[in-house]
Amino acid sequence: MNNILTGGYNMKHTVSETAIEGRHLIKEFPMGNAVTKVLRDISLQVTRGEFVSIMGPSGSGKSTLLYILGGLDTPTSGHVYLNGTDISGFDDEKMSRIRRRKIGFVFQFYNLIPNLNVEENIMLPLLLDGQKTANHQEQLSRILEVTGLTDRRRHTPRELSGGQQQRVAIARALIGNPEILFADEPTGNLDSKTGAEIMDLLRDINRRSGQTILMVTHSPEAAKSSSRIITVQDGILV
Numbered sequence: 001m002n003n004i005l006t007g008g009y010n011m012k013h014t015v016s017e018t019a020i021e022g023r024h025l026i027k028e029f030p031m032g033n034a035v036t037k038v039l040r041d042i043s044l045q046v047t048r049g050e051f052v053s054i055m056g057p058s059g060s061g062k063s064t065l066l067y068i069l070g071g072l073d074t075p076t077s078g079h080v081y082l083n084g085t086d087i088s089g090f091d092d093e094k095m096s097r098i099r100r101r102k103i104g105f106v107f108q109f110y111n112l113i114p115n116l117n118v119e120e121n122i123m124l125p126l127l128l129d130g131q132k133t134a135n136h137q138e139q140l141s142r143i144l145e146v147t148g149l150t151d152r153r154r155h156t157p158r159e160l161s162g163g164q165q166q167r168v169a170i171a172r173a174l175i176g177n178p179e180i181l182f183a184d185e186p187t188g189n190l191d192s193k194t195g196a197e198i199m200d201l202l203r204d205i206n207r208r209s210g211q212t213i214l215m216v217t218h219s220p221e222a223a224k225s226s227s228r229i230i231t232v233q234d235g236i237l238v
């Protein structure tokens, strides 16, 4: 298994397996008496080890697509396959377990818990999953090192810059060794220099450990870090 802990990079895995796949995804939202069709039959595959950017105009459906692929929202019709398993029909409990164990999410805003320190914020998903943090100390050290947070581990979020807080959010998303890391505008709240540093970090994580990443971004500069760019326009891939 490729992971951030071993830094292993298995080329056979990288080229042959689909990490996430959406098939014929349609999403409609009710709008008064009518419905808005936000996704109009989108199919896509992300291969294990890829770093894919989703771009497109505002309101085109990028975040909706990301949330559906990441199990945060459900499609009106169509299917999502995570590592070959159709997760579309999973109930809330099963879906929560999948999100805790197989998926990492990073957002524009960091959503850190203010009164927990860096280390505690990073470990929170494992605690919520009922896992013993003592078993993950080595993984924690490695992730703190990769994200450049080792000397900040006892700091609280308010003692950190925006870029450092986003690093904590990335570390928290990686602690469970997810099949795929989803990122929604991860540099959207950062100045361009800090944004570039975050992109360097994501690219490094993708290259060093083969971590699959699917990211929504408005920034062509940020998208340059990825291995493939897909464009959504008016609910379809173009």
Ligand SMILES: Nc1ncnc2c1ncn2[C@@H]1O[C@H](COP(=O)(O)OP(=O)(O)OP(=O)(O)O)[C@@H](O)[C@H]1O
Pocket: 029, 030, 036, 038, 056, 057, 058, 059, 060, 061, 062, 063, 064, 065
């Ligand atoms: N829960 C919802 N209810 C109704 N309409 C919604 C809902 N979520 C999203 N939409 C609509 O779906 C469309 C696509 O939204 P989405 O956030 O996916 O676009 P986006 O491409 O990510 O936009 P942006 O780049 O501005 O973040 C928008 O018109 C939005 O208003």
